[in-house]
Amino acid sequence: MKLIVAVVQDKDSNRLSNALVERDFQATKLASTGGFLKAGSTTFLIGIKDEETDAVLEIIKNHCKSRDQLVAPVSPMGGNADSYVPYPVEVQVGGATVFIMDVERFEKF
Amino acid sequence: MKLIVAVVQDKDSNRLSNALVERDFQATKLASTGGFLKAGSTTFLIGIKDEETDAVLEIIKNHCKSRDQLVAPVSPMGGNADSYVPYPVEVQVGGATVFIMDVERFEKF
Amino acid sequence: MKLIVAVVQDKDSNRLSNALVERDFQATKLASTGGFLKAGSTTFLIGIKDEETDAVLEIIKNHCKSRDQLVAPVSPMGGNADSYVPYPVEVQVGGATVFIMDVERFEKF
Ligand code: NI
Ligand code: NI
Ligand code: NI
16 A cells, blocks of 8 residues: 655646546645645545556656746736737646655555 | 645544644644545645654544444525425445555654 | 655745755645644655665754744633733744655556
8 A cells, every 4th residue: 555645736626536436536635835846735544555666656746847838918007017928938837746655554444 | 754644524634633743743734625525625734753654544544434423413504495304314424545655754843 | 765745844845845845855745733743833844865864864853853932922812811821932833753665666657
C-alpha cells in the first residue's frame, strides 16, 4: 500500500478528480496555498496498492503536466498601462509535484 | 513514532476530536473535500508512539465507523415532488479511511 | 528525499514561508485547525533532499520556536469583569510540531 501526495494547480484539480474516479481510485482533496506551484494549488491524497503506482502517476501526468498556454491580454484596470501587452502571451500552467510514501498499515472502518 | 492520516466524515469530526483530546492525543485537522467519502470530510493528522497505534485506531473506529442511520424525509423544495419519500430512509453515514505511516524523525520546537 | 510535515501557528506562517522561499525550499501550505497547537495552525509540506533536513529544521526552529510574549490587556466585552487583567500578561506563542517522513519515490511533471 502507498499514499500518493500530489500537489497540482487548482485549474487541473477537477479534471484529475474526475479521471481518478473514472478509474475507481479514491482520493481526498486538501485546499492548499502557495508553495510548489505559483497559482492556487490542491493537494491530493490517494491511497493505492503498490502495483497501481504507475497507473496513477500516468493519470496525474496526463491531466496536470506543466505546459505552455496562450493567455488573452487583459486591459489594465486602474492604470499601470505601461505593463499592458496587447497580444496573447504564452504562460506556463499546470505541473504536479508528487511524493509516493509507503503505508505501514491501512484500515477502513 | 507514527503519523496517522485519517479521513473521516465532517459529522464525526468533532466527536473524534473530543475523544482524542480526552485521551491526550494531539491531532491536527485539515479541511478536505470529496474523495474517500461521499460527504464533506476532515483529514486528521495524529502523531503517536508506536505502542499507541491500536488505542488510537480503536478511538477512530468507535467514533467514526460506517453505520446506517434513519433520515427523516425532507419535503421537496421547488418541485421534483416525484422523488419525495414520505417516510424515514436508512442511509449509510460515517466511515474512516486510515493510513498509518512511519515517522523517521520527530521534532518539537 | 524526505517530506517534512510541519504544523506551526498561523502567526508564524508567513515568516516561515518567506524564510523557506529565500533559501529556495519549496513548500505547500494547508490550512489546519486545532490540534497540536492551541491557536489556528498552518501545516507545511516541504519536500527536501536528505542532506537538507537539518537546514530546514533550523529554519523552522528559528521562525516558529515556542516563546513567551507580552500581550496587552483587552477590556472585557459584555461583562465578566472579574477576569479582567489590567496589565500586560505573558503568554506562550509559536511552537512547531515536525514530522520527517521518508519519500519512496518523487516525480515532477
Ligand atoms: Ni481525462
Ligand atoms: Ni466518545
Ligand atoms: Ni527570517
